[in-house]
Amino acid sequence: MGMNLAALVEVIVTARANNLNVSTHESMAQRAYRLIRADIISGARDPGERLRIEMLKTVYDIGPTPLREALQKLSTEGLVLALEKRGFMVSPLDLDEFSDLNIARIEIEKVALARSLALGDNQWESRVVAATYLMKKEDEALLASGAGVYDAWESANAEFHAAMIAACGSKWLLQMRDQLQDMCERYRRSSISQSNKKTVNGNRDVGEEHAAISDAVLSRNSELACQLTESHYMKTLSRLGGNPNLVGDLQP
Amino acid sequence: MGMNLAALVEVIVTARANNLNVSTHESMAQRAYRLIRADIISGARDPGERLRIEMLKTVYDIGPTPLREALQKLSTEGLVLALEKRGFMVSPLDLDEFSDLNIARIEIEKVALARSLALGDNQWESRVVAATYLMKKEDEALLASGAGVYDAWESANAEFHAAMIAACGSKWLLQMRDQLQDMCERYRRSSISQSNKKTVNGNRDVGEEHAAISDAVLSRNSELACQLTESHYMKTLSRLGGNPNLVGDLQP
DNA sequence: AAATTTCATTTTCTCGACAATCTCTATTTT
DNA sequence: AAAATAGAGATTGTCGAGAAAATGAAATTT
Numbered sequence: 001m002g003m004n005l006a007a008l009v010e011v012i013v014t015a016r017a018n019n020l021n022v023s024t025h026e027s028m029a030q031r032a033y034r035l036i037r038a039d040i041i042s043g044a045r046d047p048g049e050r051l052r053i054e055m056l057k058t059v060y061d062i063g064p065t066p067l068r069e070a071l072q073k074l075s076t077e078g079l080v081l082a083l084e085k086r087g088f089m090v091s092p093l094d095l096d097e098f099s100d101l102n103i104a105r106i107e108i109e110k111v112a113l114a115r116s117l118a119l120g121d122n123q124w125e126s127r128v129v130a131a132t133y134l135m136k137k138e139d140e141a142l143l144a145s146g147a148g149v150y151d152a153w154e155s156a157n158a159e160f161h162a163a164m165i166a167a168c169g170s171k172w173l174l175q176m177r178d179q180l181q182d183m184c185e186r187y188r189r190s191s192i193s194q195s196n197k198k199t200v201n202g203n204r205d206v207g208e209e210h211a212a213i214s215d216a217v218l219s220r221n222s223e224l225a226c227q228l229t230e231s232h233y234m235k236t237l238s239r240l241g242g243n244p245n246l247v248g249d250l251q252p
Numbered sequence: 253m254g255m256n257l258a259a260l261v262e263v264i265v266t267a268r269a270n271n272l273n274v275s276t277h278e279s280m281a282q283r284a285y286r287l288i289r290a291d292i293i294s295g296a297r298d299p300g301e302r303l304r305i306e307m308l309k310t311v312y313d314i315g316p317t318p319l320r321e322a323l324q325k326l327s328t329e330g331l332v333l334a335l336e337k338r339g340f341m342v343s344p345l346d347l348d349e350f351s352d353l354n355i356a357r358i359e360i361e362k363v364a365l366a367r368s369l370a371l372g373d374n375q376w377e378s379r380v381v382a383a384t385y386l387m388k389k390e391d392e393a394l395l396a397s398g399a400g401v402y403d404a405w406e407s408a409n410a411e412f413h414a415a416m417i418a419a420c421g422s423k424w425l426l427q428m429r430d431q432l433q434d435m436c437e438r439y440r441r442s443s444i445s446q447s448n449k450k451t452v453n454g455n456r457d458v459g460e461e462h463a464a465i466s467d468a469v470l471s472r473n474s475e476l477a478c479q480l481t482e483s484h485y486m487k488t489l490s491r492l493g494g495n496p497n498l499v500g501d502l503q504p
Numbered sequence: 505a506a507a508t509t510t511c512a513t514t515t516t517c518t519c520g521a522c523a524a525t526c527t528c529t530a531t532t533t534t
Numbered sequence: 535a536a537a538a539t540a541g542a543g544a545t546t547g548t549c550g551a552g553a554a555a556a557t558g559a560a561a562t563t564t
Contacts, residue, residue: 072324085277
């Protein structure tokens with residue numbers, strides 16, 4: 001290998017750091033990408049906001065070159081808009097765009113779900129059971145508190161939906177879904193900051209919805225699982241004022 | 253508007269240039285992105301090849317900063333791999349990866365096709381008819397010549413498949429599909445340069461396949477159109493030695 | 505007065521330079 | 535002889551500077 005001891009230790013340290021999603025020697029460009037991305041998705045940066053290099057330089061304490069690299073990556077994803085000779089801006093929010101995104105997100109999720117139900121093994125089932133258990137606890141906590149959404153609920157929710165489709169057999173299908181999910185997330189967050197947190201979930205019993213989805217998934221009822229997942233996501237869309245007609249089932 | 257005459261002329265010139273997909277004042281970063289991307293997809297750059305900045309600088313006559321921006325964008329797409337403190341390389345080709353990509357590509361294409369058939373109007377139908385007409389001519393020319401694939405055939409083929417799903421109603425669904433398509437294209441091209449051009453299409457009558465797809469689409473037979481499209485793409489996969497078991501229909 | 509032009513300021517995009525890190529070969533050690 | 539080390543050379547990732555272009559406000563023309 002031609003690898004000395006110091007290098008080996010480095011490999012081990014880095015491997016452990018990667019497990020925690022915190023690279024020890026993260027490049028400035030990576031760092032800029034991660035931070036700006038999080039700020040855009042969380043809503044800390046407003047849609048339509050110009051992203052001037054000088055401003056970003058002082059805020060993140062990162063030079064112009066890595067900042068530009070990060071912004072270019074984000075523009076490929078669609079979170080940032082590159083404006084030929086006019087710099088970058090946070091992509092504006094647009095309800096038609098949201099409907100469009102949701103169509104893609106829901107359709108891809110349904111495909112992945114159907115595949116996952118057809119291909120999933122026992123280990124996958126156990127992940128689903130674990131995620132369902134945690135989700136139930138968090139849904140109950142949410143209902144009991146009557147307050148806004150906790151970080152713990154967010155991550156349980158993310159894992160819940162990720163677990164269902166994990167066995168779909170295509171890394172790329174999951175990646176496409178994740179990308180669209182992140183874009184949608186930004187719309188969801190913006191609606192939370194606008195509206196009163198207590199009314200975020202309206203009259204929905206999200207716990208009920210999650211339980212139904214989990215049951216359908218574990219009983220391998222593909223048709224039902226897809227339908228429930230679709231309406232689950234659709235409720236978010238219509239709450240934000242999107243046009244549900246563009247999405248719904250095509251063969252009634 | 254505060255816009256002088258020179259600026260107005262500029263706008264008009266730029267608008268016309270955009271129609272031709274050749275921006276007049278394309279930035280170096282954009283240029284680098286476009287050129288390197290084309291070279292990777294066409295196979296002009298080998299999979300696994302290291303992309304050293306100094307080398308790229310001399311080849312494309314572009315400075316290091318725009319080159320790095322382009323490589324970062326390409327790494328987001330998956331065509332390039334970024335190797336923490338070790339620069340960039342062209343993503344290696346891997347048959348399992350190709351199967352994975354194909355699953356995603358075919359599943360998304362089927363979803364888009366079903367939506368397109370359900371939503372398409374007369375104008376869409378006319379686009380399908382036009383694309384089918386051109387495709388037939390090119391397929392016949394291909395069969396008659398017995399030679400390799402022409403650029404004209406390539407673009408007719410691209411438009412043929414694009415037309416079918418154009419009415420799916422989601423820009424994002426189409427974009428996801430395009431991205432996966434480009435990734436798959438690299439695999440297809442690499443197989444052409446390896447094998448004899450005359451045997452590229454094996455015993456397939458691609459013209460027949462295209463005609464059948466077009467018929468199913470125009471008669472709005474969603475089930476059949478999806479099935480034909482799937483097997484159409486699957487034939488490419490199996491010709492390249494991919495594992496077809498990973499893809500096929502899940503409910504036999 | 506409204507529209508156009510001018511011009512100073514701001515901002516983007518690109519380049520060359522440099523420190524930190526990696527790579528590869530030759531040498532030393534076990 | 536095989537493995538570890540050391541060091542020269544090459545490469546990456548980052549910064550600051552500067553040319554080119556956009557922006558916005560004041561001056562000019564219609």
